[in-house]
Amino acid sequence: MTTIEHPELEGLGRYEYGWADPDTAGATAKRGLSEDVVREISALKNEPEWMLETRLKALRLFQKKPMPTWGADVSDIDFDNIKYFVRSTEQQATSWDELPADIKNTYDKLGIPEAEKQRLVAGVAAQYESEVVYHQIREDLEEQGVIFMDTDTGLREHPELFKEYFASVIPAGDNKFSALNTAVWSGGSFIYVPKGVHVEIPLQAYFRINTENMGQFERTLIIVDEDAYVHYVEGCTAPIYSSDSLHSAVVEIVVKKGARCRYTTIQNWSNNVYNLVTKRATAAEGATMEWVDGNIGSKVTMKYPAIWLMGEHAKGETLSLAFAGEDQHQDSGAKMVHMAPNTSSSIVSKSVARGGGRTSYRGLVQVMPRATGSASNVLCDALLVDTVSRSDTYPYVDIRNDDVAMGHEATVSKVSEEQLFYLTSRGIPEDEAMAMIVRGFIEPIARELPMEYALELNRLIELQMEGAVG
Amino acid sequence: MSTLEIRDLHVSVETENGPVQILHGVNLTVNSGQTHAIMGPNGSGKSTLAYALAGHPKYTVTSGSLTLDGEDLLEMTPDERARAGMFLAMQYPVEVPGVSVSNFLRSAKTAIDGEAPKLRTWVKDVKTAMDNLRIDPEFSERDLNTGFSGGEKKRHEILQLELLNPTFAVLDETDSGLDIDALRIVSDGVNRFSSGGDKGVLLITHYTRILRYIKPDFVHVFVGGKVAEEGGPELAEKLEEHGYADYVGEGAAV
Numbered sequence: 143m144t145t146i147e148h149p150e151l152e153g154l155g156r157y158e159y160g161w162a163d164p165d166t167a168g169a170t171a172k173r174g175l176s177e178d179v180v181r182e183i184s185a186l187k188n189e190p191e192w193m194l195e196t197r198l199k200a201l202r203l204f205q206k207k208p209m210p211t212w213g214a215d216v217s218d219i220d221f222d223n224i225k226y227f228v229r230s231t232e233q234q235a236t237s238w239d240e241l242p243a244d245i246k247n248t249y250d251k252l253g254i255p256e257a258e259k260q261r262l263v264a265g266v267a268a269q270y271e272s273e274v275v276y277h278q279i280r281e282d283l284e285e286q287g288v289i290f291m292d293t294d295t296g297l298r299e300h301p302e303l304f305k306e307y308f309a310s311v312i313p314a315g316d317n318k319f320s321a322l323n324t325a326v327w328s329g330g331s332f333i334y335v336p337k338g339v340h341v342e343i344p345l346q347a348y349f350r351i352n353t354e355n356m357g358q359f360e361r362t363l364i365i366v367d368e369d370a371y372v373h374y375v376e377g378c379t380a381p382i383y384s385s386d387s388l389h390s391a392v393v394e395i396v397v398k399k400g401a402r403c404r405y406t407t408i409q410n411w412s413n414n415v416y417n418l419v420t421k422r423a424t425a426a427e428g429a430t431m432e433w434v435d436g437n438i439g440s441k442v443t444m445k446y447p448a449i450w451l452m453g454e455h456a457k458g459e460t461l462s463l464a465f466a467g468e469d470q471h472q473d474s475g476a477k478m479v480h481m482a483p484n485t486s487s488s489i490v491s492k493s494v495a496r497g498g499g500r501t502s503y504r505g506l507v508q509v510m511p512r513a514t515g516s517a518s519n520v521l522c523d524a525l526l527v528d529t530v531s532r533s534d535t536y537p538y539v540d541i542r543n544d545d546v547a548m549g550h551e552a553t554v555s556k557v558s559e560e561q562l563f564y565l566t567s568r569g570i571p572e573d574e575a576m577a578m579i580v581r582g583f584i585e586p587i588a589r590e591l592p593m594e595y596a597l598e599l600n601r602l603i604e605l606q607m608e609g610a611v612g
Numbered sequence: 613m614s615t616l617e618i619r620d621l622h623v624s625v626e627t628e629n630g631p632v633q634i635l636h637g638v639n640l641t642v643n644s645g646q647t648h649a650i651m652g653p654n655g656s657g658k659s660t661l662a663y664a665l666a667g668h669p670k671y672t673v674t675s676g677s678l679t680l681d682g683e684d685l686l687e688m689t690p691d692e693r694a695r696a697g698m699f700l701a702m703q704y705p706v707e708v709p710g711v712s713v714s715n716f717l718r719s720a721k722t723a724i725d726g727e728a729p730k731l732r733t734w735v736k737d738v739k740t741a742m743d744n745l746r747i748d749p750e751f752s753e754r755d756l757n758t759g760f761s762g763g764e765k766k767r768h769e770i771l772q773l774e775l776l777n778p779t780f781a782v783l784d785e786t787d788s789g790l791d792i793d794a795l796r797i798v799s800d801g802v803n804r805f806s807s808g809g810d811k812g813v814l815l816i817t818h819y820t821r822i823l824r825y826i827k828p829d830f831v832h833v834f835v836g837g838k839v840a841e842e843g844g845p846e847l848a849e850k851l852e853e854h855g856y857a858d859y860v861g862e863g864a865a866v
Contacts, residue, residue, distance in 0.1 A: 564706045565708070567699075568723070570723045582708055582755070582756075585711075
C-alpha cells in the first residue's frame with residue numbers, strides 16, 4: 143500500500159454500492175476453468191454445436207496465450223479460484239416484481255426501476271452474476287423492429303445474425319481476455335437497430351456482480367443498420383469483498399453506412415474487481431461511432447475502446463474519463479485505425495489520480511496507406527490531486543501515408559495552490575474547493591453523460607474529495 | 613464598528629531559494645467606515661501585505677499580529693477569514709477551467725452566508741451587480757477567469773466584492789491595467805460597496821489616479837516592507853508631484 147500524505151484520507155473513497163446480497167447461487171458454484179466447465183455452460187444454455195466449438199477453440203487459445211506483461215499488473219489473478227458461471231434465478235423476468243426479493247431490492251437501491259418508470263430509458267437489461275435477469279423494451283421500438291435482448295436469447299432467436307457477426311469484430315484470439323470471454327461468455331446485450339430507425343432515448347444495461355470471486359463475462363453485440371441511431375448506456379457495480387473478482391467483457395459493434403452509435407459506460411466496480419474489457423467497433427462509409435468511457439471503480443482496469451474506420455468519411459470519437467484512488471490503477475485509452483480515405487478520429491482523455499492512485503493513458507492511432515486525407519486529434523490531460531499519485535501517458539502513432547492531419551496534446555497538471563487559494567479566499571472550504579476544481583477539470587466529459595450519471599459522478603467526486611486535503 | 617488591526621507584522625515569502633523576509637514590522641489600523649490607501653514603489657511589500665491578510669499559504673507571518681475585532685486572523689484558514697468578513701480583490705485572479713462564473717459565485721455566497729441564497733433574489737442581485745459593472749450577461753456562463761481580459765478580471769473581482777459584501781475589502785492594485793472608462797466603472801463599484809459607511813477599504817495602489825475616484829481618508833506610504841509615512845489625502849497629492857524618490861534610498865531595496 144502506498145503511504146499517503148494525508149493520513150485522514152485512509153478509509154476514504156467510501157464505496158456506496160458495496161453491500162452484498164445473500165449468496166446462495168454463488169456458494170455452490172464451481173471454481174476453476176476446464177473443458178468440462180465450458181461444455182457445461184454451453185449445455186445449460188442449449189447452444190448450437192457451432193457455438194460450443196467456438197468456445198472450445200477459444201479456451202485453447204486462452205490457455206496458450208501468455209498473460210500480458212504490459213499495462214497494469216494483472217499477475218495476481220488466480221484463474222483457478224474464479225467461479226465462471228453463476229445462475230442466480232431460473233427465469234428471466236419482464237416485470238421487476240417477478241424477480242427474487244434480494245435481486246429486486248438491489249436494483250431498487252440502484253434506482254434502475256425508477257429510471258424506467260420515468261421513461262429516462264427506452265429499454266432496460268439487468269444482468270446479475272452470469273445472466274440477464276430482467277429485460278424490457280418499449281413496445282413502439284419493438285414494433286419498429288428494434289431488437290434488444292440478452293445475448294443468450296439473441297443467439298437462440300437470431301442465429302443467422304450471430305453466425306454472421308459474432309466474433310467478426312473481435313476474434314477470439316485477439317488477446318488472452320477476449321479468448322477467455324469467448325470461451326465462457328454468458329449474458330450481455332444483443333441489439334439490432336433496423337435501417338433508418340432512430341432510438342432517441344438510450345437503451346440501458348446494468349451489470350452487477352454479487353458472488354465473491356465471481357467472473358462476469360458478458361458478451362455484447364450491437365448492429366446498427368444503415369442510417370440508424372442508437373445510444374446504449376451501461377453501468378456496473380459490485381459488493382466489496384476481501385478477495386478479487388474478475389470482469390472480462392467483450393463488446394462488438396457494427397455501425398453500418400451512414401449510421402451512428404454512441405456507447406456510454408460508467409464503470410464503478412468495487413475496488414476488488416479486475417476489469418479487463420475488449421471493446422471494438424467498425425464504422426462503415428459515413429458512419430459515426432462514439433465511445434464515452436468512464437472508469438471510476440475497480441482495482442485494475444485495462445480497457446482501450448477501439449474503432450476501425452472502414453469506409454470513407456467514417457468518424458470515430460472516444461471520450462474517456464478515469465478516476466484512480468488508493469490502490470487503483472486505471473490503464474485506459476483508445477485505439478483508432480483509419481482504413482479508408484477521408485476518415486477522422488478524435489480522442490479526448492481526462493484522468494484524475496489521488497491518494498496514491500495511478501492512471502495511465504494508452505492509445506494508438508494508426509493510419510493505413512490508403513487512408514489519405516484523414517485527420518486525427520488526440521488530447522489527454524491528467525490531473526494529480528496530491529504528490530503520491532501517479533499518471534503516465536503512452537501515446538502510439540503509426541501513420542503510413544503523407545496526407546494526414548494529426549494533432550496530439552498531452553498535459554499533466556497538479557491542482558494548483560493558486561486555484562485553491564483563490565476559491566478558499568472566497569469562503570469556500572478547501573475540500574469543496576478541491577472538488578470544484580476536479581469537477582471543472584472533467585466537465586468536458588461529464589457534460590456528455592446522461593443526466594443521472596452526470597449527477598452521480600458529481601456526487602462521487604464530492605465523496606472522494608471530502609477531507610482529501612490537509 | 614469593526615476594526616482590522618495589523619501590529620508589528622513581519623512576513624516572509626517562500627521562494628525557490630528559501631524564505632525571504634518582505635515585511636519588517638507593519639502597523640496599521642483600519643476601522644469600518646474608513647478608506648485607507650497604501651501606496652509605494654514596486655517591491656515595497658504592498659501585495660505581500662494583501663496576501664498575508666488573506667492567508668496565502670506561500671506567505672508566513674514570522675511575528676506580529678493580525679486581528680479582526682479582536683479575533684486572531686492568523687489562527688484562521690483563508691476560507692475562515694473570508695467568512696469572518698475579509699475579502700481580497702486580487703491583482704492576478706487565477707483561471708479555473710470548467711467552473712462557471714455563476715456556479716462559483718453561488719458557491720461562494722453560500723459558503724459566506726452559511727446557507728444558499730434564495731434563487732429569485734439571487735438572480736436579481738447578480739443581474740443588477742453585473743449591469744452596474746457593465747458586465748455582459750453571458751459572462752456568467754464562462755469559465756472562471758478563463759480567457760478573461762485584464763479589465764474583465766478586475767471587474768469580476770469587484771462583482772464578487774459587491775455580491776459577497778464583506779466587512780473589509782483589500783484591493784490589490786485593482787487599478788493596474790485598466791483604461792479610464794474601466795477605472796471609473798470599477799471605482800464606482802468600490803464606492804457603492806463602501807457607501808453605507810460600515811465597511812473598511814484597504815486600497816493598494818502604485819499610482820494616484822484611482823484616488824481621483826476613490827477618496828481615501830488616510831494614505832500610507834510603503835517602503836522597504838514598512839510604513840514610511842502616513843497622512844491624509846494631501847499625502848497622495850505630494851506623491852503625485854514628487855513620486856517615491858524622497859523615500860527610496862532609505863531601505864527600499866528589498
